[in-house]
Amino acid sequence: MNPIVPLIMAVALFMEQMDSTVISTALPAIAADLNVGPITLKLALTTYMVALAIFIPVSGWTADRFGAKRVFRAAIIVFLIGSVFCAISSNLIEFVASRFLQGMGGAMMTPVGRLVILRTTNRSELVRAMALLTIPALLGPMAGPPLGGFLTTYFSWHWIFLINVPIGIVGLIMAGIFLPLIEDEPPSDLDWKGFFLVALAASGIVFGLSVISLPALPPATGFVTTAIGFLSGIWYIRHARRVEKPLLNLSLFSNPSFAVATSSATFFRMATGAFPFLMPLMLQLGFGLNPFESGMITFIGAAGALLTKFVAPKVFSAFGFRTVLITASLGAAILTVTFSFFEATTPHVVILAILFCSGLFRSFFFTGVNALAYADIENNQASQATAMSSMFQQASFALGVAFAAVILELAGHFTGGELTVAHFHIAFAVVALLSLVSVFPLLGLRRDAGAAVSGHKTPQAAE
Template identity: 60%
Template sequence: MNRIVPLILAVALFMEQMDSTVIATSLPAIAHDLGVGPITLKLALTAYMVSLAIFIPLSGWMADRFGAKRVFRLAILVFIAGSILCAIASSLFGFVGARFLQGMGGAMMTPVARLVLVRSTQRSELVGAMAMLTIPALVGPLAGPPLGGFITTYFSWHWIFLINVPIGVIGFILSGLFLPEIEASRPPALDGKGFVLSAVAASGTMFGFSVISLPALPPIVGILSVVLGFVCALLYWRHARSHPSPILDLKLFSDSAFRAAAVGGSLFRISIGAVPFLMPLMLQVGFGLTPFQSGMITFAGAIGAITTKVFARRALALMGFRTTLIVAGIAGAVLTFVNGLFTPATPSIVMIAVLVVAGLIRSLFFTSVNALSFADIPDRDASKATSMSAVLQQMSLAFGVATAGSILEIEGWITGTHLELSDFHLAFMLISAITLVSILPFIGMSKDAGATVSGHRRPGERQAEAVGGAQG
């Protein structure tokens, strides 16, 4: 495997993942310039997520039809165009539209990058390659808020988007030079009805979760949107069972490894969505820290995520997917629970140490679960698997934020008071319980599941190989 390939893909994904959260701390400044309220401008965050939900299912079909490399490079250009339009926007409508365009580019960039990696990497090297893509997925959302706050404070919010231009141009050039050519195929005709149903199901659900957790609109709007999303999901399920080539192929779930990775990964990802939402709020509301101070503490999780590539491959070779994911799931739940024990008296170094270890554990989990998703999937179905995985990822992250926000809202409604530190403590503890449930799909897996990817061998097999090697 050409080692520059995962590096190019990782840089592009870091740009996309960071941009999903980078404007969070800059909303007041952007809203002031556009002449609207910060709450109203949160529609820009929602527009980005809705765009992802609509166009991710289309990414697999487009990669097969036009070639994965070509679609990936086109996605970078669309993302750059959206970034420029965000920087020059002078109205709410223009800014929200530009964020929607950015989401279109991001929707194609993430799953197609994973597809390029799967199709250009030997299965025995897939774990190491996936670790490169896991890092930006975890570091980007953590880096976004402090970086956005720093740029807005010392420069201008416009540079949050303009900085994407040189990074994107470099990525476009390098991807043209180094990414392998993956031949386009002749996929079946686009499943138009399935695309509409899946788009409404995913976007309705994500929009509803966003409105419920960040009430820029009345909560009833979010509830009705979620209901519409679930109805369309049910209609899509009926449609996909009879369609010969559905845009999101539910037959993928017949593969036990993919099914476990999808269900367990989605449950664990709820924590990934909830913790970055809860931690900055707790540090600011409960501890009285500034946004920049809280951002610098939460960024510690990125340090742990970066170190995963060093040992993820060895851990999987030693323990296999099943044991690694169970251990990482339990450890992730415990560390999320520990967040609920922090108080203003807790030394910063202790909080940072916990967040570093938590970042390491989460990165190990997702490196493993992403590789497991493709462990037994034939190459011909890789594009379908990338689309399905990306949709589940975005929806579970949105559900994590919504769950955390709903817990805080319910606690405030019950107590009739403003948010207090104890509210955040309870929220972390409830999220940790959901995180723990994520290990259940992996308990029933075979210890040898995905062994061709993890390189795991049972002790007896390793001993036989050693004896055979000595005799040879």
């Protein structure tokens, strides 16, 4: 295996993962500069993830049709153009449109990068290649909040996007020199109708929920858009049952492990997606911290997630998917409730300790649920399962941001006045309940589910 190949992919993955978290600590500063409220700027977070949810399902087909190397380099260019446009945006519409363009590039970079590795790496070396690729996925969320806070506090929020340019150029040059030309497999015809319906469903639901209470738009706009999204989703379900090769294969849900993992992860990711929106705002607007101080506090959760990667295989082997996932889900829900008791006078060491433990539980959950989803998937269904899982992942994160913002707005509506720490306390309590819902699908999971992947041996199997 040529280690240069996964490292090139890692550059793109690091850039994308960092950018998805770096904006959180800069939200109040960007909102003030664009003359909008910080909650209104949730559109910048949700729009990016909606773009990912829309275009990830067609990334594999695009790579087969136009060549993986060509698509990967084009995706970097699109991401960089979107980054520059974000930096020079002067109003909310320009900023949101630029974030959508960034999301289009990001949707192609990561899945196409994984496809390149799968097609250029021997199976015996695949674990090593994926390990190299996983490191930036963990370091990106760690570096994002403190880096974004530092640049916003001591320079300008514009630099959190401009910093992508040199990183992306390095990745672009390395990809041109070192990535091999891959013989493309002849793709089947794209399910264009399915793509259109999925795009309408993902964007309609997430965008509609985000704009329901925006002061710039009448509430009817959000309700109508959300309704269009749900109707498009229902229409797609009917469409997928009638065509031979739908964009997203719904028959995958007949696989118990995939169905349980996807449904449980959807609720858990919604709760997790709310965190990077709520916590920086509470620390800055409620506690009076600057963006850099806020980023230095929130990044500790990613540090806890990184530690999990070293012990997760042994834990899942010892206790199995069902026990560990239920424990992680309950632990994350309980710790999220404790966020409702944070005050400006709470010692930072206490906040850091709770956020660190929260990162541990979240990482255990995601590590397990991602493996469980593919535990019983056949090889010929792997690409479809990846597309389905990725789409649900990005849509649920985006819905989490929209859901958290709606809770804040409702709390402010009933209590009156500007945002206070009490409003964030209410939001975190509701988000904790959402995290708790993720436990229920797991209760029906067999104790030996995914044992071939986790290595867990039940007492019955041992006998």
